[in-house]
Amino acid sequence: MNIFVCIKQVPDTEATLSVKDGKTINENNIKWIISPYDEYAIEEALKVKEKIPESKVTLITLGPKRCESVLRSGLAMGAENAIHIETEEYIDNKTIARAIAYAIKQEGNYNLIFIGKQAIDDDAFLTHIYIAEYLGIPVATNVTLFKYESEKVFVEREIDGGEKEKIEMTTPCVIGAAKGLNTPRYPSLMGMMKAKKIPIKKLSLQDLEIEEIDNKIIIEKLFAPAEKPQGKIIEGEIENAVKELVRVLKDEVKVL
Amino acid sequence: MANIGVYVELKEDKLKKSNKEAISLAKRSEKDVHVIIFTNNLDQHLDELKGIKNIIQIKDQDLTYQPDYYSDTIANIIKDYDLNDFIGICSAQCKDLFPRVAAKIDASLVNDCIEIDFKNNSITKPVFAGRLLAKYRVENEFKMYTIRPNIFPVQAFGSEGNPEIITKELNKKELKTKIIDIIKSDSKKIDLTEADAIVSGGRGMKEKENFKILEEIAQLLNAGVGASRAAVDAGFATSDMQVGQTGKVVNPKLYIACGISGAIQHFAGMKTSKVIVAINKDSEAPIFKKADYGIVGDLFKIVPLLKKELEKIYT
Ligand SMILES: Cc1cc2nc3c(=O)[nH]c(=O)nc-3n(C[C@H](O)[C@H](O)[C@H](O)COP(=O)(O)OP(=O)(O)OC[C@H]3O[C@@H](n4cnc5c(N)ncnc54)[C@H](O)[C@@H]3O)c2cc1C
Ligand SMILES: Nc1ncnc2c1ncn2[C@@H]1O[C@H](COP(=O)(O)O)[C@@H](O)[C@H]1O
Numbered sequence: 001m002n003i004f005v006c007i008k009q010v011p012d013t014e015a016t017l018s019v020k021d022g023k024t025i026n027e028n029n030i031k032w033i034i035s036p037y038d039e040y041a042i043e044e045a046l047k048v049k050e051k052i053p054e055s056k057v058t059l060i061t062l063g064p065k066r067c068e069s070v071l072r073s074g075l076a077m078g079a080e081n082a083i084h085i086e087t088e089e090y091i092d093n094k095t096i097a098r099a100i101a102y103a104i105k106q107e108g109n110y111n112l113i114f115i116g117k118q119a120i121d122d123d124a125f126l127t128h129i130y131i132a133e134y135l136g137i138p139v140a141t142n143v144t145l146f147k148y149e150s151e152k153v154f155v156e157r158e159i160d161g162g163e164k165e166k167i168e169m170t171t172p173c174v175i176g177a178a179k180g181l182n183t184p185r186y187p188s189l190m191g192m193m194k195a196k197k198i199p200i201k202k203l204s205l206q207d208l209e210i211e212e213i214d215n216k217i218i219i220e221k222l223f224a225p226a227e228k229p230q231g232k233i234i235e236g237e238i239e240n241a242v243k244e245l246v247r248v249l250k251d252e253v254k255v256l
Numbered sequence: 257m258a259n260i261g262v263y264v265e266l267k268e269d270k271l272k273k274s275n276k277e278a279i280s281l282a283k284r285s286e287k288d289v290h291v292i293i294f295t296n297n298l299d300q301h302l303d304e305l306k307g308i309k310n311i312i313q314i315k316d317q318d319l320t321y322q323p324d325y326y327s328d329t330i331a332n333i334i335k336d337y338d339l340n341d342f343i344g345i346c347s348a349q350c351k352d353l354f355p356r357v358a359a360k361i362d363a364s365l366v367n368d369c370i371e372i373d374f375k376n377n378s379i380t381k382p383v384f385a386g387r388l389l390a391k392y393r394v395e396n397e398f399k400m401y402t403i404r405p406n407i408f409p410v411q412a413f414g415s416e417g418n419p420e421i422i423t424k425e426l427n428k429k430e431l432k433t434k435i436i437d438i439i440k441s442d443s444k445k446i447d448l449t450e451a452d453a454i455v456s457g458g459r460g461m462k463e464k465e466n467f468k469i470l471e472e473i474a475q476l477l478n479a480g481v482g483a484s485r486a487a488v489d490a491g492f493a494t495s496d497m498q499v500g501q502t503g504k505v506v507n508p509k510l511y512i513a514c515g516i517s518g519a520i521q522h523f524a525g526m527k528t529s530k531v532i533v534a535i536n537k538d539s540e541a542p543i544f545k546k547a548d549y550g551i552v553g554d555l556f557k558i559v560p561l562l563k564k565e566l567e568k569i570y571t
Contacts, residue, residue: 013501013521017387025388036502094364120501122383122390125367126355133359138432141352144495159348160267160449162441162496168434179502180495216364220378221391231532231547233539241551242561245533246569248549255453255510255531256477256569 001055003045004104004113006131007038007074009067010121019222024090034070037116039184040177044146045114046078047182051148056080060103062096064088068200075195076187082200083107085208092217093122095210097130102208105135110172112153117142117176132174140167141176260287260374261339263330264305265349266295271304273450274345274405279308281408282343285374290337292330294319298421307413309420312337316426321349322435327356328427334361334398341374346402347449354400363398368505370407385501385524405450406507407528441496446480448499453479453510454529456499458522459486460515460536460555467492470514473563476570482506482526484516500525512562514555518543535559 011017012031020026034042042059049055058081059074061067071082085099104110113135115128125141132139144164145156153169158178187195205213234241234248250256260282264275282289290310295301298313305311314329334342334357342357344350346368358365371380376393379401383390448454455470455477467481474481483493485500499506501524511529516522518534518541526532527546534547535555544550551558 011384013385017384019388025384092364094359097359120385123368123381123385125351126358126365129352129355130359133356139356140433142348156439157352158496159438161447162445162494164439165435166437166439168436169432173433179498216394216396217366218393218395219390220393222383222388223391225382225386225389228527228532228546228548231534231544231550233544233550233552238551238553238558239561241553242558242565245549245551246562246565249510249531249533250569253531253548256566 001048001052001111002107002109003048003055003057004060004110005038005041005045005057005074005079006060006100006113006115006127007042007070008035008061008116008119008121009033009063009070010035010119013120019224023219023222025222032066032069034073035116035119035121037118037120037177037179040179040181041114041116041175042074042077042079043182043184044175044177045112046185048112048148049078058083058107060085060100062087062099071200072195073187075198076191077185078191080198082198083203084200085203085205087205089213090215090219091213092215093124093126094130095213095215097127097134099205099208099210100127101131101134103203106208112148112171113174115174115176117178128174128176135172135174137172137174138169139174139176140169142178143175144178144180146175146181257338258287258340259290259338260285260341261290261292261334261337261343263342263344263350264291264293265345265347266293269295269297271301272345272347274347274403276410277405277408278343278345278403279413280411281372281403282341283411283413285341287341287374290339292333294326294426302419305413305419307415309417310422311419312422312424314424314426316428319426320435322431323352323356323433324431325426325428326353327360328429329424330357331360332427333424334363340398342398342400344400344402346404350402354402358400361398363400364394364396365400365402366392366394367402369401369403372401372403385521386505386527387524404505404507445496446474446478448480448482448497448504448506451480451506451508453477454482454499454506454508454526455479455512455514456482456484456516456526457487457492457514458484458516459490461487461492464492466556469559469563473512473559473566476563476566477510479508479510484519484522513543513547514559516543517541518546
């Protein structure tokens with residue numbers, strides 16, 4: 001099995017973000033991590049490899065030089081190949097998906113592609129479906145359960161109201177990983193040593209026949225939302241406080 | 257002529273509440289609004305769609321949602337009727353369906369919009385789990401959007417007389433991603449993303465059993481029951497109840513957080529609620545910084561009192 005996993009480098013979920021020049025985030029002091037859903041994607045790929053030992057797991061990321069760190073982390077978890085599509089420029093999700101789809105095709109054979117359902121920086125929920133559509137293969141998104149049996153993939157995905165869809169696909173296909181799919185492993189010490197020695201394949205957008213960046217979605221402004229004013233603690237005996245709370249909710253802010 | 261389309265999402269053949277928000281938004285564009293609806297019983301929805309001039313009805317003996325059939329059908333309709341703008345709800349279904357359509361017709365799609373300016377083709381949406389907002393300009397002949405529920409106001413659709421109804425068949429060319437079954441949830445849960453009120457519990461709830469009291473309050477308020485990740489991880493609540501960065505983004509009028517500390521990842525999912533109420537025994541808990549109203553104290557004493565007070569109003 002040839003398995004690909006797309007991973008994106010994003011700021012840590014706890015990071016305090018500030019905006020630089022109105023359009024990008026200030027990168028000073030940011031701790032970069034693998035987008036959490038992509039960790040589920042890596043873990044699931046590694047689980048398939050454990051079951052089908054002749055499998056090969058290749059990580060792909062697209063982004064500036066600093067993104068190499070997520071490839072190293074993913075390799076330390078147990079993947080054996082990594083591709084870095086290096087670009088310093090902002091490109092929109094469609095172009096990202098086109099480049100990644102092309103890179104995967106260029107590698108020859110592919111059976112399973114695991115991707116996060118959403119990257120926690122742009123929260124776009126687009127790339128995995130675009131990659132599948134560009135490759136012309138099936139895709140399921142928001143996947144919480146994955147099974148592979150005799151060339152067929154069975155997944156469950158969460159939909160609204162606590163319901164789940166059961167889906168059947170043939171390979172090759174794309175799986176958009178969600179929370180609940182698995183518990184990502186930590187890299188082992190040996191894994192980290194090994195990862196350091198694995199060469200990372202570098203590609204440019206030109207290598208993927210993207211000659212000109214033609215973004216259709218252009219960032220105009222990045223800004224902090226208006227903060228709520230500090231709230232009010234209702235003091236006093238709790239019996240009275242609860243009465244007062246209900247009165248305020250009903251008569252003043254009218255949400256009851 | 258450029259028109260605007262709205263995908264009406266049905267759940268068990270009923271209109272989802274946010275469809276009206278999407279249609280009201282479409283009306284704001286001053287373009288001709290076309291409503292796309294997959295149903296065999298259009299009559300039962302016409303009342304709710306009063307004021308809409310153009311309705312495109314898709315029929316088939318089996319209209320069970322299949323992403324390939326639906327996306328092919330919609331892609332054709334968008335092209336055939338010049339629906340240069342196309343709106344849906346940021347629901348599980350649209351997040352699955354819209355990107356497929358956008359890839360097929362090379363449209364640009366932005367999910368989870370909280371503001372759309374049709375004149376300047378600009379869109380605002382939360383990024384970095386709501387820590388920042390991004391304003392994008394879209395330069396594409398075909399633009400698609402999914403909107404966050406409970407943000408856009410509902411307005412009367414106007415009175416354009418009787419609708420013109422166009423009937424189409426479901427396009428069943430190819431089925432690659434095949435939905436074979438739907439696992440219903442055991443209880444009839446209120447969809448948190450559309451709920452008007454939510455009562456949530458965190459690690460402070462201590463045990464699964466204790467969520468009962470939140471359910472009782474929720475029933476009074478016709479609210480949904482949510483949870484923090486700590487509560488989900490501890491097994492007090494199921495994962496579909498999780499609110500936050502890796503859970504649901506919710507936007508109710510009233511959010512009551514019980515025994516939740518207010519971690520940044522929890523805020524990411526609920527901070528746009530209109531009124532946030534926090535009940536926590538720790539006066540230093542970060543939740544009090546973002547809550548509109550708070551009571552400091554033991555939730556096991558406060559929540560039963562709250563129930564009693566609410567019963568006075570609702571029974
Ligand atoms: C990548 C990532 C994603 C995450 N995604 C999410 C997410 O989607 N949603 C989410 O919620 N979290 C998420 N988290 C976890 C988050 O950081 C917090 O750990 C979590 O929200 C804490 O849940 P809690 O407030 O219930 O628990 P705690 O932080 O343990 O807080 C419990 C609170 O209950 C109070 N309490 C205890 N007993 C009582 C009592 N008797 N009466 C009143 N108050 C009482 C305590 O004072 C305390 O403030 C994520 C974390 C990471 C790293
Ligand atoms: N620049 C990128 N490099 C590698 N993978 C990416 C990139 N952007 C998005 N992805 C993948 O696509 C998923 C969805 O991202 P998004 O559509 O941006 O929310 C992510 O979780 C990643 O798995």
